[in-house]
Amino acid sequence: MSVTPPHVAIVGGGIAGLATAFSLQERAAEAGIPLACTLIESDRAWGGKIVTHRVGDALIEAGPDSFLSQKPWALQLCAKLGLSDRLMNTNESHKKTYVFSRGRLRELPEGLVVVAPAKLGSLLRSGLLSWPGVARMGMDLVLPARRADGDESLASFFRRRVGREVFERVIEPLMAGIYAGDAEQISLKATFPRFLEMEREHGSLIRGMLAGRKTDPPSGLNAAPVRTMFVTLRDGLGEMVRALVARLSEARVTMRPEHRVMALRVRSTRPGTWTYDLLMEGGQVVSADAVVLATPAYVTADLVRSLSPTAAGTLETIPxxxxxxxxxxxxxxxxxxxxxxxxxxxxxxxxxxxxxxxxxxxxxxxxxxxxxxxxxxxxxxxxxxxxxxxxxxxxxxxxxxxxxxxxxxxxxxxxxxxxxxxxxxxQYTLGHLDRLEVIQGSLSPYRGLYLTGAAYRGIGIPDCIRDGSDTAEAVVRSVMARGARTD
Missing domain, CATH: 3.90.660.20 (Protoporphyrinogen oxidase, mitochondrial; domain 2)
Known part of the structure; x- marks a missing residue:
């Protein structure tokens, strides 16, 4: 009688799927368990939205061009991949950022973190805000915190705290650059919960920002290299994708680009234990003890519809x-x-x-x-x-x-x-966190089925890497509880 190691299938070869597969190898090795893994991607290229082109002597990023260094997960992954010396800061000699407002480009004041500029005079001289707009921003210091606990849009929150002008001329364009969305619909709780915490803890965004600056560690006390707010890799973010693919191939992960999953079926081998069958476009079937769907929400909806119409319907409401x-x-x-x-x-x-x-x-x-x-x-x-x-x-x-x-x-x-x-x-619109609870609750009977990716708990590269790592940890716990199959 032979023992077959648990098999995990990951659908989706973007950064979330790649990070999940990478972390899965780490977690399985730490736990001392053998694990087979298959990574499936419908496109011929890995990386999802990370697409780097070399055109002559120029390097072009079709998708994201950098990631936020204040969230550590992408930096940590780069270190594990041996890419730390390839990381590149922004060119601080050209640090200025502008807002096109009232007919011309106006410099965003140095040190401006949403509503708390390091130098108030620079904000006034920029022409971004009128004197009444600045005065209204200052009202944040005395306005009471909101008592209601329900979800609130980014637009409603910032208009309430710092006024319409600051919101429209400064905050909205910065948020649009992140989410490409409508701030009137985007959920504060799902995107920037720290601002809500600042209001509750300090009674003011400005006081919360200033308190955060005071608690930042002084420069020079940390041996780690100093990173600018955004960082990238010397040959583009495609370096990270290539390094991940190489590591996964070395770890004998089965890599299947240009393979499309058409349906997901489930069968029970014993009470509370499931085997998942992935029906491929060419008619093949890939069977797995656990499945991670690292696909867009609307693709995931089609795959889980036969398991839970409620989950599928809710996934489809994520715009x-x-x-x-x-x-x-x-x-x-x-x-x-x-x-x-x-x-x-x-x-x-x-x-x-x-x-x-x-x-x-x-x-x-x-x-x-x-x-x-x-x-x-x-x-x-x-x-x-x-x-x-x-x-x-x-x-x-x-x-x-x-x-x-x-x-x-x-x-x-x-x-x-x-x-x-x-x-x-x-788009993390109002009620996003409630929708996630419905999705998770509807799929909870299916042990070994997991969802990850930008549609759920963070859209940035570091967020997707963190979520992939958390998912991998949950998968390993699940397969350890299940045990290996005997044939």
Missing amino acids: YASTATISLMYGADEVGSSLRGFGFVVPRVEGRALLAATWTSSKWAHRAPPSHALIRAYVGGVGHEAILKTDDETMVRHVREELRSMAGITAMPSSVRVHRWERGMP
Whole structure:
């Protein structure tokens, strides 16, 4: 009689699926249990939204171009992959960020963390806010905290605390750059619960921000390298994907790109224990003791529908925003001083098609030759879908006109790359956490079935890595409780 090690199938080869598979190997080794793993991806390439292109001497990111260093999970993964010496900070000599407001680019004051600028004078001189707007922001110091415990939108919360002008001219464009969503609908509890905690603990966002600064450790006391708020890898985020794929292949994880799962079936071998059958597009069946679905919520909905119509229906209510990135290459002399900074964001109240633009070659080293300048424009999102209905040529024309009127760039780009992300950004709208409870509760009878990815507990790369690691830990506990199969 032979003993077959437990088999785990992971569906979805984006960063969440890759991180889950990587952590699964770690956790299984720590627990001393043999484990077979299959990673399945419908696309030919791994990495999901992480797509790095080398075009001549330029490096173009079609999806995210960096990750937040204040959340440690991506940095920790890079260390495990041997990539720490490949990490790259932003170019601090070009640190300025701008907001296009009232007809021109206005510098976002240094040290501004949503509502607590390090220097109030710089905020006043920027022209971003009127004197009444600044005075209304100061009312945050005396306004009482909200007593109700229900969910609240980002827009409602920030208007209530710091006023309409600060929200519309500063906070909304920064939030749109993260979520590509409508702040009137985005859940505060699901996205920025720390602001809610600040209000409850300090009675004021400004006091909460200032208290946080006082508790930050002094520089020089930590031996770890100093990281800027956002970091990337020297050859782009694709380095992380390639390193993960290499490690998983070395660990003998079965890698199946260009394989689509059409359905998920379950059968019980003994009470409370399930075997999962993944029905593939070509008719094959992959059987597993545990399954991790690291797919978009709307794909996951189709896969779990036969198990729980309630979970499927709730998954389908998680909305997604569509976006596009447009990378434009210019001669450095054609843009002149326009690129002295990281880029700019555009408030919704300006009524523009452009959400944001990054001066890529100014923000990061090694992204374009010294003789060239690389700009990445960001369009689409909730309420800005019209431009996405145009063809690439029309979209680029709109973007060039926006760059001309906002940043004074009149030159013709020498090359352009357009990348569209249809339903690429999950939206954590009001009631998101309640929906997660319904989904989890509806699928709880199926031990060994797990959901992970950007649709649930954080959209950023570090969040997806953390969630994948947590999922892997839960999987190992589950298969240990189940035990190996005997054939």
